[in-house]
Amino acid sequence: MTATAEAPAAPEIGKDRRRKEDQRLITGRTRWTDNLTLPGMVHLAMVRSPFAHATITSIDTSAAASAPNIVAVFSGADFGDELGVCINAWPITPEQVTPNHSPMPADRVAFAGEIVAVVVARTAAAARDAAELVDVEYDELPAALDLKESAEDKVLAHPESGTNKSALWVFDSGEAGTGGNVEEAIEKARADGIVIEREYRQQRLIPAFMEPRSVVVDPTGEQLTMWSATQIPHILRFALAATTGVPESKIRVIAPDVGGGFGGKLQVTPEEWIAWAVARRISKPVKYTETRSESLQSAHHGRDQWQKLVLAATKDGTVTGFKVDLLADLGAYVAIVGGGVPVLGAFMFNAIYKFPAYRFACQTVLTNKAWTDAYRGAGRPEATYAVERMMDELAAEVGVDPLEIREKNWIKHEEFPFTTVAGLTYDSGNYEAATAKAKEMFGYDALRAEQKQRRDAGDRVQLGIGISTFTEMCGLAPSRVLGSLDYGAGGWEHAGVRMLATGKVEVVTGSSAHGQGHETAFSQIVADRLGVPFEDVEILHGDTQVAHKGLDTYGSRSLTVGGEALVLAADKVIEKAKPIAAHLLEANADDVEFAAGTFSVKGTDQGKTIQEIALATFAAHDYPEGIEPSIDAESTYDPVNFSFPHGTHLCAMEVDTETGQSTMRKYVCVDDIGNIINPLIVSGQVHGGLVQGIAQALWEEAVYDDSGTLVSGSFVDYLLPTSADTISFDIEHTTSPSTTNSLGTKGVGEAGTIASTPAVVNAIVDAVRQHGVNDIQMPCTPERVWKAIQEGAGA
Amino acid sequence: MTQISLTVDGTKVTDDVEPRMLLVQYLRETLGKTGTVIGCDTSNCGACTVHLDGRSVKSCNVLAVQADGHEVTTIEGLARNGELHPVQEAFRECHGLQCGFCTPGMIMQSVDLLNENPHPTEAEVRVGLEGNLCRCTGYHNIVRSVLYAAEHADVQQGEKAGAQ
Numbered sequence: 001m002t003a004t005a006e007a008p009a010a011p012e013i014g015k016d017r018r019r020k021e022d023q024r025l026i027t028g029r030t031r032w033t034d035n036l037t038l039p040g041m042v043h044l045a046m047v048r049s050p051f052a053h054a055t056i057t058s059i060d061t062s063a064a065a066s067a068p069n070i071v072a073v074f075s076g077a078d079f080g081d082e083l084g085v086c087i088n089a090w091p092i093t094p095e096q097v098t099p100n101h102s103p104m105p106a107d108r109v110a111f112a113g114e115i116v117a118v119v120v121a122r123t124a125a126a127a128r129d130a131a132e133l134v135d136v137e138y139d140e141l142p143a144a145l146d147l148k149e150s151a152e153d154k155v156l157a158h159p160e161s162g163t164n165k166s167a168l169w170v171f172d173s174g175e176a177g178t179g180g181n182v183e184e185a186i187e188k189a190r191a192d193g194i195v196i197e198r199e200y201r202q203q204r205l206i207p208a209f210m211e212p213r214s215v216v217v218d219p220t221g222e223q224l225t226m227w228s229a230t231q232i233p234h235i236l237r238f239a240l241a242a243t244t245g246v247p248e249s250k251i252r253v254i255a256p257d258v259g260g261g262f263g264g265k266l267q268v269t270p271e272e273w274i275a276w277a278v279a280r281r282i283s284k285p286v287k288y289t290e291t292r293s294e295s296l297q298s299a300h301h302g303r304d305q306w307q308k309l310v311l312a313a314t315k316d317g318t319v320t321g322f323k324v325d326l327l328a329d330l331g332a333y334v335a336i337v338g339g340g341v342p343v344l345g346a347f348m349f350n351a352i353y354k355f356p357a358y359r360f361a362c363q364t365v366l367t368n369k370a371w372t373d374a375y376r377g378a379g380r381p382e383a384t385y386a387v388e389r390m391m392d393e394l395a396a397e398v399g400v401d402p403l404e405i406r407e408k409n410w411i412k413h414e415e416f417p418f419t420t421v422a423g424l425t426y427d428s429g430n431y432e433a434a435t436a437k438a439k440e441m442f443g444y445d446a447l448r449a450e451q452k453q454r455r456d457a458g459d460r461v462q463l464g465i466g467i468s469t470f471t472e473m474c475g476l477a478p479s480r481v482l483g484s485l486d487y488g489a490g491g492w493e494h495a496g497v498r499m500l501a502t503g504k505v506e507v508v509t510g511s512s513a514h515g516q517g518h519e520t521a522f523s524q525i526v527a528d529r530l531g532v533p534f535e536d537v538e539i540l541h542g543d544t545q546v547a548h549k550g551l552d553t554y555g556s557r558s559l560t561v562g563g564e565a566l567v568l569a570a571d572k573v574i575e576k577a578k579p580i581a582a583h584l585l586e587a588n589a590d591d592v593e594f595a596a597g598t599f600s601v602k603g604t605d606q607g608k609t610i611q612e613i614a615l616a617t618f619a620a621h622d623y624p625e626g627i628e629p630s631i632d633a634e635s636t637y638d639p640v641n642f643s644f645p646h647g648t649h650l651c652a653m654e655v656d657t658e659t660g661q662s663t664m665r666k667y668v669c670v671d672d673i674g675n676i677i678n679p680l681i682v683s684g685q686v687h688g689g690l691v692q693g694i695a696q697a698l699w700e701e702a703v704y705d706d707s708g709t710l711v712s713g714s715f716v717d718y719l720l721p722t723s724a725d726t727i728s729f730d731i732e733h734t735t736s737p738s739t740t741n742s743l744g745t746k747g748v749g750e751a752g753t754i755a756s757t758p759a760v761v762n763a764i765v766d767a768v769r770q771h772g773v774n775d776i777q778m779p780c781t782p783e784r785v786w787k788a789i790q791e792g793a794g795a
Numbered sequence: 796m797t798q799i800s801l802t803v804d805g806t807k808v809t810d811d812v813e814p815r816m817l818l819v820q821y822l823r824e825t826l827g828k829t830g831t832v833i834g835c836d837t838s839n840c841g842a843c844t845v846h847l848d849g850r851s852v853k854s855c856n857v858l859a860v861q862a863d864g865h866e867v868t869t870i871e872g873l874a875r876n877g878e879l880h881p882v883q884e885a886f887r888e889c890h891g892l893q894c895g896f897c898t899p900g901m902i903m904q905s906v907d908l909l910n911e912n913p914h915p916t917e918a919e920v921r922v923g924l925e926g927n928l929c930r931c932t933g934y935h936n937i938v939r940s941v942l943y944a945a946e947h948a949d950v951q952q953g954e955k956a957g958a959q
Contacts, residue, residue: 022887025895026879026902028830028870035829125813125820210834210842210896210930259832259896260930292835515894515931680890684936688893691933715839715928723934724925728917752933 012524012534013743016680019520020539021513024257031256033214033227034289041216042071044275044288045127047117047134048298049109052145052368052708053157054138056107056116064119064133069126072282073134075117076106082281084243084273086333089235089488090340092364096167099158099366101333103270103277109138110157110332111368112708113297118274120282124289143368143708147306147329150367157332157366166330166364167339171346171422173358179421180357182312185321189312193320196311196393201777202382204304204329204702206296206718207375209514211259213299214289215272217279224280225252228272231265231514232552235336235489237544239268240276255542258514262692263374265514266554267300267336296713301702302375304329305342305382311390312357317398317405321357324349324386328364331371338372339364340487344379344473347422351387352431352471352646353409358421368708374554376692376753380472388468388758392765393774401448402467402762403435410469417739424473426644428736429672431469438648438670441730447652447666455770463665464653464767468759471646474747476555479638492638493557494549495565497526497573499631501618503611505530505537507569508634510550511562512542516749517681518558524677525563525743529570530610531597549636556645556747559677564741565637572633577613580631583624584608584616643738643746647671649755653763657771660786662698662764668730669755674738674746682748686731689752695721696753697760699779768792799863803828804872812859818852819843821859822869830871830899834928841927844900845869851907853900853926870899873906882906882944891940893931901927905941914945 024030061073076083086101104115117134121127144150144157150164157164173179189195216227224246230236233253241248258265271288279286290299305328312321328342346360377384391409395402411418413430420426439445444465451463476482479490496508507526511518523537540546551557574594581599582589591602600607608616613631616622620629652666667690676682699719703711712718737744757778764780765773772792776784796811803826810825822828822845831854834842843854846868854867873880882905885891892898901924908915908923915923920941921934929937 018887019890021895022892025892025898026870026883026886027874028828028899030830030832030895032829032832032896034832035823124824208930210840210894210928211832212834257895260894262930292837292840517893684890684893684932687933687935688931689933692930714837715835716837720928720930721934722925722928723921723938726921726934728935728938729933 012527013677015524015678017520017524017534017678019517019681020523021517021519032211032259033216033229033256036216036227036287038216038218038285041285041287042120042122043124043127044278044286045119045121045131046115046271046294047119047131047136048294049112049114049116049138051109051138051140052112052143053141054109055141056109057137057139059117060135061117063135064130067126067130067133069122070130071120071122073117073119074278076102076104079104079277083277086268086270086273087239087243087336088334088339090337091486092169092339092343093167096334096339097161097163097165098334099161103273111370112710113294113370115270115274118278120278120286145367145369145704145708147304147327147365147367151327151363151365157368164366166334166366169343169362171360173421176423178423179355182321182323182357182359185357186310186312186323189320193315194313194394194397196390196397198309198390198393198775200307200309200386200389202303202305202307202385203778205302205375205696205700206702207262207264207299207302208296208718208720209260209262209264212290212292212295213265213269213271215275216285216287217275218285219279219283220285223250223252225254226272226276227254227256229258229265230255231258231261231554233512233542233544234510234550234552236268236272252545255512261514262376263302263378263554264299266374293714296718297710298370300335300371300373301331302372303382304372307382307386309386309390311394313394317394317400317408319353319355319409322349322355324360326362328362329369329372330364330366331369332366333371335371335373337374340485341374341378342382343485345383347424347473348380348383349387350421351384352411352469354411355421369704376689377750378555380750381693381754381757384468384470384754385758388470389762392467392762396769396774406467406469425641427641427739429471429644429646430734430736431646433734434646434670434672435469435648437732437734438650438668441670441732442650442666442668444650460658461654461656462767464655464763464765466651466653466759466761466763466766468649468755468762470649470755471644472750472754473642474556474645474750475560475639475643476557477642478640489551490638491551491561492636493551493562493565494634494636495562495569496634497569497632499573499610499614501615503536503614505532506540507537507566508540508547509562509566510547511553511558513553516558516685517678521559521677521681522563522566525566526570529567530573532610556749559745560643560738560741560747561637561639563743563745564639565635567742568635568637569633572635573631576631576633577610579627580617580623581608581613584622639741641740643674643740645671645673645746645748645751647751647755649759651759651763653760653767655764655767655785657768657789660782660784660789662780662785664727667727670732670734671748671751672734672736673748673751675735675744676733677745683731685748686752687729689750690729690756691721691726693753693756694760696757697778697780701779797860799860801862801864802866804869814858814860816859817855818857818859818862819854822854828869828871831869832896832899834896839928840897841904842897842900844903844927846903846907851904870902873902880906881948882909885940885944885947889936889940889943891932891937897927897929901929901937905944908941909945909948913948915941917942
């Protein structure tokens with residue numbers, strides 16, 4: 001190195017960069033869809049069914065239509081095919097029963113909250129007032145509400161289908177050749193080992209993003225533009241084109257600032273279709289923003305399964321087989337990926353363990369409740385909960401520490417890459433390292449000693465320790481794998497890097513954020529790759545006219561798939577710039593190397609920065625023959641494998657055995673998510689994920705009454721945790737880089753949610769196990785915990 | 796229609812409003828102050844929190860006519876002369892926001908909390924923010940932000956005292 005050479009800037013990757021997004025968000029200069037006002041814009045209000053299942057006998061809109069400031073009132077019959085249909089993009093079997101899903105049915109409603117008419121008015125208040133005047137006559141039909149009863153077709157959710165059973169999806173390791181026959185394993189264990197049978201309930205949850213869904217459609221001009229609070233602008237655009245016949249090239253979808261999603265905005269919604277149809281019909285811009293009550297009632301819900309589990313093991317606690325039978329509640333319709341969500345779990349019930357035999361069967365069932373679909377984790381939390389609860393039960397049966405039983409069964413770090421009984425190949429991981437670190441941070445042995453002391457003393461408040469050594473599959477997903485699962489799209493991601501004449505860099509990504517901090521983390525990646533300042537990188541996303549290709553944001557995919565596409569696009573920029581740099585440096589391209597933002601001739605001090613090349617290319621006065629005057633580049637990256645984050649979560653709960661009240665005392669987690677781009681953003685993802693998972697364990701449940709009305713239909717009754725309900729967490733990391741992407745990243749968006757639910761419930765059960773308790777149904781309310789103790793004591 | 800006159804973010808405004816109009820609707824729809832947002836319809840979420848005469852209120856729970864003659868500060872009026880309020884700065888510094896939808900209300904509530912109790916404990920911060928829901932952060936970094944702001948304001952005051 002010569003004395004004049006500048007030291008390369010400190011790498012951006014790994015820095016706690018404060019977020020680029022924050023300035024507008026902390027000052028209120030935001031671009032939520034509901035903030036938009038367009039000239040001549042009218043407002044929509046929806047008329048929704050109060051019945052879970054009913055025939056619509058008449059709709060009288062006359063009083064509403066003659067109310068002040070009303071532009072029009074429409075019902076389903078006014079539109080017919082123009083309305084399009086809500087699509088199911090993932091039929092999990094060829095025979096799947098998929099009821100037709102009109103955004104606004106004209107004849108029959110299938111859940112309470114379904115839209116039957118729409119009022120169009122000059123103000124939002126006038127629209128809501130007039131919606132009260134729409135007179136709808138219904139003939140109520142029996143409603144299919146209970147999941148188990150619905151699976152027996154006692155009452156039909158859709159009489160014309162003849163059954164509520166939508167699809168049966170089975171994976172059997174014996175048949176697939178990935179392992180043994182689970183029935184044989186269970187039979188053998190019944191003879192000379194241990195068989196544990198349990199049935200767990202995954203209660204129905206509501207994603208409850210903070211920004212209510214909102215949509216604006218502008219039909220003026222040649223092009224139709226839709227702004228929507230969505231996670232999936234590209235998929236939405238495709239769906240609009242595919243089912244309404246408008247050419248895709250005439251549709252622009254924009255997801256501006258989006259206030260949280262958690263899977264809940266991974267949907268093409270009836271409200272979007274109706275806004276679209278109304279705008280086209282009346283040729284005016286329209287806006288619809290839901291109320292929170294409408295959101296809780298009609299935006300898709302999550303989870304809602306019964307899980308029948310049989311675990312076979314030898315007497316020393318070595319698992320020999322695991323059999324899973326699921327009933328999964330789809331709600332009234334098969335949502336965009338609704339049927340596929342439980343199937344994602346099929347690959348995760350074996351988790352980090354070496355199970356020799358495994359069988360998974362999932363029956364999806366239609367009911368007259370809100371549709372279900374992806375909610376943070378989507379299939380993987382359900383699987384993780386089941387297996388991590390069962391490992392605790394096995395430990396109790398064998399009479400050893402639950403960590404010991406896990407270690408006995410998990411994949412050793414020297415065994416990676418490891419192909420599991422579910423057929424996935426885990427590329428990397430180190431469960432020993434994460435667990436050792438977590439134990440130390442937690443003070444595991446001291447807490448176990450305190451637990452014993454309290455037990456021996458018969459204290460009123462008992463201490464429980466909950467463990468969750470989870471893994472998940474992230475980075476959705478290799479397109480060929482999705483194809484083999486009959487998913488309707490690929491799993492690639494697209495990126496573009498544009499070098500501006502002034503040396504600034506515009507980066508286009510098909511993956512748009514709704515809180516994850518893409519603008520910051522992606523800037524760090526590109527800044528490092530191109531050797532340009534972090535501040536000079538601008539991330540453009542969420543507008544199909546700017547980011548013309550993309551598969552959007554879900555499944556912890558943005559960094560591992562979208563980030564890799566960025567790297568490849570940036571590398572192409574360097575490759576394109578190299579011959580131009582060589583030309584300007586009057587050198588042979590082979591003698592030019594690129595480092596820290598500068599092309600230099602080997603062995604000389606001659607160099608040109610990438611910004612200089614960008615300017616030279618813009619001027620285009622002097623560039624080599626046969627080369628285009630542009631160094632912009634695009635890339636589409638299709639991942640070669642999923643990524644497999646993992647971690648060890650330890651939770652201490654104090655349970656008052658007289659009141660059933662559970663209080664969290666300590667929560668420690670060590671996540672291995674591979675290499676980390678921005679530790680600060682990662683910490684936020686983990687904290688938020690933890691609380692969503694803890695909320696499933698302790699508080700949240702979407703409850704319907706016997707008539708199919710959502711009882712928990714407002715934030716008064718659907719218990720989102722508050723700051724006073726939660727504690728601060730101790731989080732750390734171990735690092736086993738992914739070997740299947742160049743950044744070595746694995747994804748972190750869902751980890752906390754997937755891992756924390758079983759950690760909490762394991763802790764509560766552990767606290768009261770000596771009272772004869774081996775299960776408590778979620779959410780573990782004081783009433784349920786208290787009852788479990790009473791029943792356990794009486795048993 | 797009823798005429799109201801009030802001060803919003805330092806500017807005097809006079810408007811005719813429907814008696815039933817909520818303060819948050821007045822701010823968003825009449826004044827275009829879209830920094831203040833609506834997250835629920837039961838006054839649970841606190842996303843619409845603003846200051847009325849310096850104290851936090853949920854602006855979905857106040858009629859516009861009730862603000863007649865009073866002073867309202869929204870998230871858009873918190874920064875002064877281009878300088879962020881220490882609580883805004885703290886939220887950025889401590890990553891106290893993700894999607895940012897609850898943030899205006901959360902910041903306004905935090906400012907009120909610190910005005911009343913400049914040296915809160917973690918437990919006091921947690922209770923003080925109980926009326927504001929966040930779905931992204933798990934509150935961990937929000938609580939950290941408020942504690943950071945309290946500490947930072949101390950330093951600032953100390954510097955001022957030292958300069959005198």
